Amino acid sequence: MIRKPDHTMSEYLAWAQWWGLPWRASHQSWELLNKYPDIDRLSPNHASAICELIGITACLPPSPHPVVLQLAVASMEQFELMITLLQNTFIPKSAHILDESNHQWCIHISKALPPGMLPSGNDPLQLLRTWVAPAVWQRLRLRLDCTRVLELEKESFSLESGHNRLDMLWQAVSWRVTSINNDAIPLNP
Numbered sequence: 001m002i003r004k005p006d007h008t009m010s011e012y013l014a015w016a017q018w019w020g021l022p023w024r025a026s027h028q029s030w031e032l033l034n035k036y037p038d039i040d041r042l043s044p045n046h047a048s049a050i051c052e053l054i055g056i057t058a059c060l061p062p063s064p065h066p067v068v069l070q071l072a073v074a075s076m077e078q079f080e081l082m083i084t085l086l087q088n089t090f091i092p093k094s095a096h097i098l099d100e101s102n103h104q105w106c107i108h109i110s111k112a113l114p115p116g117m118l119p120s121g122n123d124p125l126q127l128l129r130t131w132v133a134p135a136v137w138q139r140l141r142l143r144l145d146c147t148r149v150l151e152l153e154k155e156s157f158s159l160e161s162g163h164n165r166l167d168m169l170w171q172a173v174s175w176r177v178t179s180i181n182n183d184a185i186p187l188n189p
Helices: 009-020 044-053 066-073 076-090 100-112 125-131 134-143 146-152 163-181
Strands: none
Touching: 009 066, 066 134, 066 163, 076 100, 076 125, 076 163, 100 163, 125 134, 125 146, 125 163
């Protein structure tokens, strides 16, 4: 029996490109990266210095988790919707306005999660930070607002149990965004 590959070759390529050059899809608030618009053209030594400045440790990429792959290579619009859905699932009265359908979806998802999954006062992005491996977080965080990330990283956060629930939560968020847009995820960030 021939085993079907987990990802297509273009998905593996997109993952490798994102892993090696995560700043291509960075949030506009990362000023250091905005100062170097041609960062991809720098020599490997200079690029590694930039990585060091923004807190990325050089290492080989792990095999991509399907949802992490979607988070990494989604358009900025899709990515921001994923983060907004997460935000509204845990803090329904937050400033992030959603249409009625997405708002109701967040309410339904929140009912399936344990009440203390995110202690009061914590940023829901801690659940993303906890869920992904540290090397993935170093790169994925560039897609988020720099100020928010730096505040978030001042706090330590751990989830005793619930990693399976986080898997389900992120799969649900990813499914919601990709099914709403009904678009293929762009493979070249």
